[in-house]
Amino acid sequence: MSILVTPDTKVLIQGITGSFGARHAKLSLDYGTKVVAGVTPGKGGQLFEERVPIFDTVDQAVRETGATVSAIFVPPPFAADAILEGVDAGLDLVVVITEGIPVIDMMKVKEVMRGSKTRLIGPNCPGIVTPGTGDRSHGGCRIGIAPGYIHKKGPIGVVSRSGTLTYEAVWQLTTRGYGQSTCVGIGGDPINGTSHTDILKMFNDDPETEAIIMIGEIGGTAEEEAAVWAAKHCKKPIAAFIAGTTAPEGRRMGHAGAIVSGGHGTAASKIAAMHAAGIAVAETPADMADTLIKRLQKG
Amino acid sequence: MNIHEFQARELFAEFGVATQPGRVAHSPDEAEKVASSLGGRLVVKAQIHAGGRGKGTFKNGFKGGVHLCDTPTAARDIASRMIGQVLVTHQTGPEGKEVGKVFVGEAVNISKELYFAILIDRATSVPVVIASTEGGVDIESVAENKPDKIMRCSVNPLLGLMPHQTRNIAASLGLNGLLMNQASKLFTNLYRLFIERDCSMVEVNPLVVTKEQKLLALDAKFNFDDNALYRQPSVVAMRDITEEDPREVEASKHGLNYIGLDGNIACLVNGAGLAMATMDIIQHAGGSPANFLDVGGGASREQVASAFRIILADKNVRGVLVNIFGGIMDCDVIANGIVEAAKETGLSIPLVVRLEGNNVEAGKNTLARSGLRLESGKNILDAAQKIVAAVKQAS
Numbered sequence: 001m002s003i004l005v006t007p008d009t010k011v012l013i014q015g016i017t018g019s020f021g022a023r024h025a026k027l028s029l030d031y032g033t034k035v036v037a038g039v040t041p042g043k044g045g046q047l048f049e050e051r052v053p054i055f056d057t058v059d060q061a062v063r064e065t066g067a068t069v070s071a072i073f074v075p076p077p078f079a080a081d082a083i084l085e086g087v088d089a090g091l092d093l094v095v096v097i098t099e100g101i102p103v104i105d106m107m108k109v110k111e112v113m114r115g116s117k118t119r120l121i122g123p124n125c126p127g128i129v130t131p132g133t134g135d136r137s138h139g140g141c142r143i144g145i146a147p148g149y150i151h152k153k154g155p156i157g158v159v160s161r162s163g164t165l166t167y168e169a170v171w172q173l174t175t176r177g178y179g180q181s182t183c184v185g186i187g188g189d190p191i192n193g194t195s196h197t198d199i200l201k202m203f204n205d206d207p208e209t210e211a212i213i214m215i216g217e218i219g220g221t222a223e224e225e226a227a228v229w230a231a232k233h234c235k236k237p238i239a240a241f242i243a244g245t246t247a248p249e250g251r252r253m254g255h256a257g258a259i260v261s262g263g264h265g266t267a268a269s270k271i272a273a274m275h276a277a278g279i280a281v282a283e284t285p286a287d288m289a290d291t292l293i294k295r296l297q298k299g
Numbered sequence: 300m301n302i303h304e305f306q307a308r309e310l311f312a313e314f315g316v317a318t319q320p321g322r323v324a325h326s327p328d329e330a331e332k333v334a335s336s337l338g339g340r341l342v343v344k345a346q347i348h349a350g351g352r353g354k355g356t357f358k359n360g361f362k363g364g365v366h367l368c369d370t371p372t373a374a375r376d377i378a379s380r381m382i383g384q385v386l387v388t389h390q391t392g393p394e395g396k397e398v399g400k401v402f403v404g405e406a407v408n409i410s411k412e413l414y415f416a417i418l419i420d421r422a423t424s425v426p427v428v429i430a431s432t433e434g435g436v437d438i439e440s441v442a443e444n445k446p447d448k449i450m451r452c453s454v455n456p457l458l459g460l461m462p463h464q465t466r467n468i469a470a471s472l473g474l475n476g477l478l479m480n481q482a483s484k485l486f487t488n489l490y491r492l493f494i495e496r497d498c499s500m501v502e503v504n505p506l507v508v509t510k511e512q513k514l515l516a517l518d519a520k521f522n523f524d525d526n527a528l529y530r531q532p533s534v535v536a537m538r539d540i541t542e543e544d545p546r547e548v549e550a551s552k553h554g555l556n557y558i559g560l561d562g563n564i565a566c567l568v569n570g571a572g573l574a575m576a577t578m579d580i581i582q583h584a585g586g587s588p589a590n591f592l593d594v595g596g597g598a599s600r601e602q603v604a605s606a607f608r609i610i611l612a613d614k615n616v617r618g619v620l621v622n623i624f625g626g627i628m629d630c631d632v633i634a635n636g637i638v639e640a641a642k643e644t645g646l647s648i649p650l651v652v653r654l655e656g657n658n659v660e661a662g663k664n665t666l667a668r669s670g671l672r673l674e675s676g677k678n679i680l681d682a683a684q685k686i687v688a689a690v691k692q693a694s
Contacts, residue, residue, distance in 0.1 A: 006471075027534070027627070029528070056683075076526065076529070077529065077530070092412065099619070100526045100532070101526060102524055102526045102527035103419055103454070103497075103524045103526060103527070104419075104494060104497055104524065104527065106424070107419065107424055107426070107456040109456060111425070111455065111456050111457050112457070116427050118366065133565075145627065146626065147478055147626030147627050147656065147657060150626065150656070160572070161572065162570060162573065163570050163571020163572065163573060163626075164568075164569055164570025164571075164572055164573035164624050164626070165570065165572035165573050165576060166572075167624050167626045167656070168573060168576075168624055168679075171624070171655065171656075175426075177353060188572070190421045190499075190573060191419070191421065191424045199639045203350075207541050217572055217575060220421040220422070221421075221422060222421075222422075225422075239638065241576070243573075243575040243576040243579060244575045244576075244579065245579045246560075246575075246578045246579050246581075246582050246588055247575055247591070248558070248560065248576070251558050252569025253523070253558065253571060253575050253591055254527060254556045254570075254572075254574060254591065254593045255571045255572070256524075256525065257314060258420070258571065258572075261580070262439050263439060267579075279563075282681075283325060283578045283583065284579070284583050284679065284680050285573070285576040285579070285679055286578075286580065286583075286678045286679040286680035287680070
């Protein structure tokens with residue numbers, strides 16, 4: 001197993017005809033992901049890459065193709081509506097790649113989604129990869145913008161707020177012979193759909209996942225909450241890395257959510273929480289995989 | 300994005316949030332004119348973004364960026380000593396900030412100072428109101444030392460701040476009777492301003508009760524959500540780029556995310572998380588990062604070249620570390636950008652490049668063939684150690 005998605009998951013892409021969405025839809029198809037539909041209002045009836053049907057609405061796409069998961073690439077002004085369209089269509093999972101959605105829009109989306117059966121991942125995230133068993137992990141489920149080929153099927157779960165740091169960790173694992181069950185980017189915005197703790201719970205319950213790499217950064221207290229949860233409930237070894245030790249207070253470090261304000265959300269506080277929870281903390285981003293491997297060898 | 304105090308007052312006026320009467324003045328003449336239109340004691344305040352103005356000193360020797368006076372002539376005199384002069388406060392750094400305008404307002408007879416803020420609570424994903432009877436002081440220290448003096452009220456973002464909530468907040472601040480009505484109106488209007496202008500924080504400190512029993516928002520700090528600026532032209536119009544780091548302004552023109560720091564090792568990285576982690580690892584290796592720079596996931600050759608020009612324009616920089624994990628983007632494209640920029644700028648300081656990912660061999664070949672003096676890093680740590688050593692050796 002894996003978490004959230006399997007190689008059989010049927011995926012639709014909202015914003016499949018935009019340049020960004022099209023590029024990554026093509027890469028997912030090349031990776032072997034079951035991209036069954038695209039949605040672009042006004043382009044219903046056309047085909048993407050001569051094989052993927054395009055629909056005007058998510059509801060039509062779901063009814064015609066049985067898609068259960070959506071990846072959203074639509075521009076920020078239309079993203080909140082696109083998310084709620086996916087929720088209304090009864091999708092299991094909506095993964096929002098779009099960067100730059102106004103915070104107030106996301107607040108309203110989350111409020112509307114309370115109690116909904118749809119899970120939201122992101123926004124401003126690289127997406128999800130459950131590696132396949134083929135050459136360079138071909139045949140897996142790739143939703144979003146991560147490079148597929150760096151993965152390898154295996155027992156390590158990866159969860160992160162950052163895209164490139166996730167790739168860094170995955171590549172370190174793969175080149176050391178350690179494959180991944182599922183890699184999840186939860187996004188760099190201050191308000192997101194799924195937290196570190198949510199993903200840790202899923203990895204903890206997933207029989208295929210044996211150990212976890214958790215990557216966090218400055219801003220908010222989600223990493224501290226995850227550490228507290230892990231100390232009490234997580235049966236599996238975790239290695240963590242926190243970025244932003246040198247970030248100046250009050251400055252937004254690229255990600256909208258990566259900001260230390262009023263002395264809150266510092267890397268030091270997160271690293272201390274990880275240590276207190278018995279989580280192995282990598283001192284530098286160069287040794288994320290090695291820190292986990294060392295922990296595994298200690299038994 | 301931040302704004303000036305006088306702009307905050309203009310926003311208050313637009314949304315019906317009670318504040319002290321007054322206006323901005325760009326010259327001593329205008330300051331006198333504004334003062335003549337007001338009554339009673341007057342206050343003249345230098346307009347810069349940095350805090351600590353009251354305790355600051357001008358480079359011409361004039362003490363204090365906030366002054367009280369009694370006549371329009373006196374207001375004119377004070378303004379003439381502020382406008383065009385450089386004010387140094389604990390937040391501006393020793394170089395200070397040139398004052399281009401002053402706010403002239405009616406001085407207020409304060410009987411009570413309170414605190415009122417609206418911000419977005421990340422943990423619950425809803426707006427939250429924070430209020431306290433301890434106004435005019437640093438709210439963080441109140442939260443630390445007298446947590447029972449802080450009251451919080453969560454708002455349903457679909458309903459907005461409800462009238463009964465405004466009354467409960469007023470009551471907790473000891474504002475009863477007629478003051479409660481004023482408070483209820485002020486809080487409602489401030490919440491409307493918060494939502495309609497896409498703020499991420501509005502902090503009124505202090506919110507004051509005057510001796511005449513008027514409730515006024517006396518000083519305010521606004522933060523706006525950068526993600527929403529596309530639909531807030533009136534907020535964008537308030538941007539004052541003379542208050543921003545010119546390097547950051549230049550970087551934003553090229554779609555680059557740059558933040559200047561005070562170290563001497565520049566870094567150029569793709570991805571915000573990796574860029575932060577690269578700064579950290581420079582420090583871990585014993586060096587000091589000169590900047591945060593994320594060229595983005597799909598950087599072009601031109602963007603890499605302009606990124607190089609920006610980091611090299613920083614006179615403190617003694618070495619450059621390039622750290623790229625090219626997942627989708629082609630490492631060879633990046634390598635070509637580096638070569639072009641290094642040649643064009645006549646790079647004369649140490650350069651260490653760590654490339655990994657898509658088409659990495661071609662990228663490494665491009666660098667090797669370029670004839671540039673550069674070192675390659677095997678991984679991030681190796682690269683950081685090499686640049687730190689090279690910079691130490693050169694100095």
